[in-house]
Amino acid sequence: EADIYQTPRYLVIGTGKKITLECSQTMGHDKMYWYQQDPGMELHLIHYSYGVNSTEKGDLSSESTVSRIRTEHFPLTLESARPSHTSQYLCASNQRGGDEQYFGPGTRLTVT
Amino acid sequence: QQPVQSPQAVILREGEDAVINCSSSKALYSVHWYRQKHGEAPVFLMILLKGGEQKGHEKISASFNEKKQQSSLYLTASQLSYSGTYFCGTTGGGGSNYKLTFGKGTLLTVNP
Numbered sequence: 001e002a003d004i005y006q007t008p009r010y011l012v013i014g015t016g017k018k019i020t021l022e023c024s025q026t027m028g029h030d031k032m033y034w035y036q037q038d039p040g041m042e043l044h045l046i047h048y049s050y051g052v053n054s055t056e057k058g059d060l061s062s063e064s065t066v067s068r069i070r071t072e073h074f075p076l077t078l079e080s081a082r083p084s085h086t087s088q089y090l091c092a093s094n095q096r097g098g099d100e101q102y103f104g105p106g107t108r109l110t111v112t
Numbered sequence: 113q114q115p116v117q118s119p120q121a122v123i124l125r126e127g128e129d130a131v132i133n134c135s136s137s138k139a140l141y142s143v144h145w146y147r148q149k150h151g152e153a154p155v156f157l158m159i160l161l162k163g164g165e166q167k168g169h170e171k172i173s174a175s176f177n178e179k180k181q182q183s184s185l186y187l188t189a190s191q192l193s194y195s196g197t198y199f200c201g202t203t204g205g206g207g208s209n210y211k212l213t214f215g216k217g218t219l220l221t222v223n224p
Contacts, residue, residue: 031210042114042199043154043214050210059213090153100144101201101212103153 003027006091006104013081014112021076021107023091032074033101035090036060043090049074081111113138115202117215124190124222132185132218134200143176143183144201144212147194154199157185187220195222 004025013019025032030051035043045058049068063085064078074093078085088108092101115136122130134143142161146154160176160183171188187194197219201212 033212040197040219042216043201045211045213048211058211100156100159102156105153 004091004093004102004104006089006107008107009105010108010110012110012112015080015082017081019078019081019109021089021091021109023074023076023104024072025074025091025093025102025104026072027093027095027102028071029093029095029102030071031094031096032068033092034058034064034066034074034076035092036062037088037090037106039088047076081109083111085109086111114213115200115215117198117200117218119218120216121219122221124220126192126222126224127189128222130187130190130220132187132198132200132220133182134184134202134215135180135182136202138181138202138204140176140178140181141203143174144203145174145183145185146199146201147196148199148217149196157198190220190222192222192224195220 007022032049034047036046037043044060046060046062047058047066049055055066064076066076068074088106090106091104094101115134118133144159145157148154174185176183197217199214199217201214
């Protein structure tokens with residue numbers, strides 16, 4: 001069973017607030033990913049990391065930022081939340097490219 | 113480039129078979145298949161790495177035609193538990209073989 005955790009699971013927050021979505025994995029994986037997924041839609045890669053101190057933007061432009069200071073931790077931050085940020089955010093990890101990606105349970109974000 | 117999945121949706125009776133297709137306009141390094149149930153994270157089904165290689169698990173199998181840049185997922189004798197949205201994810205070669213680009217998904221509904 002995959003050991004990848006996301007908190008909070010659900011978040012309702014007002015416009016303009018700063019939020020951080022947490023993602024942690026205990027598998028020692030080098031590569032971690034953030035996806036954004038609207039209900040019933042496909043997953044869009046918004047950020048990824050090849051290892052500590054390495055972060056890249058994904059295929060979908062996002063106003064969020066990420067950091068990777070420790071192997072196991074890959075938080076995502078929104079400096080000023082807007083209603084357009086309402087979505088589900090999924091974190092994933094794997095050890096090598098081409099390997100299975102393990103997904104966390106996701107954070108469902110609603111910005112009012 | 114986003115892979116194209118077909119069909120968009122399919123409805124089956126328990127015990128029937130289904131095929132879901134995934135095609136790309138770019139050369140592929142790997143094809144990943146995931147199933148996602150409503151409100152849950154995607155769950156890994158299988159990876160195909162080589163052209164023509166077919167891998168399977170119980171009644172779910174897949175093929176990968178590298179020349180045609182296509183993959184197909186075969187669900188045999190479907191069960192109620194097969195219901196969900198199936199996503200293919202593809203990686204390109206070289207330095208991009210870490211990033212998965214997902215198709216729009218195929219909604220599979222299995223009825224009793």
